[in-house]
Amino acid sequence: MKKIKLCVAGLLLSGMTYGQSVQLKPNQVIFDEYELIEMLHTIDDILQWHKEDENNGDYSHGSYEEGWGSNYWLTIMREQLIIKLNKRKNKNY
Numbered sequence: 001m002k003k004i005k006l007c008v009a010g011l012l013l014s015g016m017t018y019g020q021s022v023q024l025k026p027n028q029v030i031f032d033e034y035e036l037i038e039m040l041h042t043i044d045d046i047l048q049w050h051k052e053d054e055n056n057g058d059y060s061h062g063s064y065e066e067g068w069g070s071n072y073w074l075t076i077m078r079e080q081l082i083i084k085l086n087k088r089k090n091k092n093y
Contacts, residue, residue, distance in 0.1 A: 036085045043078045047071065 031039075050061040050071055062069010 033085065033088060036081055036088075040078060040081050040085070043074050043081070047074055047078070050074075 053061060060069075062071045064072045064075045066072070
């Protein structure tokens with residue numbers, strides 16, 4: 001029974017130290033390529049829903065061209081994610 005407890009404790013400790021072994025710069029977050037692509041898809045979905053709302057007469061989401069509202073900020077985030085994704089792809093080749 002003691003061996004099992006020691007094995008479980010050892011696995012937990014090794015998992016914790018492995019999870020903390022990545023050397024990150026302060027305020028740095030790392031995303032997988034898949035996660036970046038999923039974020040882009042989600043932002044695209046939201047922007048499409050906003051466009052459908054505009055077609056129904058609801059203009060409360062703002063405008064990228066006018067520089068205000070959620071449409072503006074989501075488009076900025078989308079552009080930044082594409083830049084990061086392209087840098088990552090170019091770096092891997």
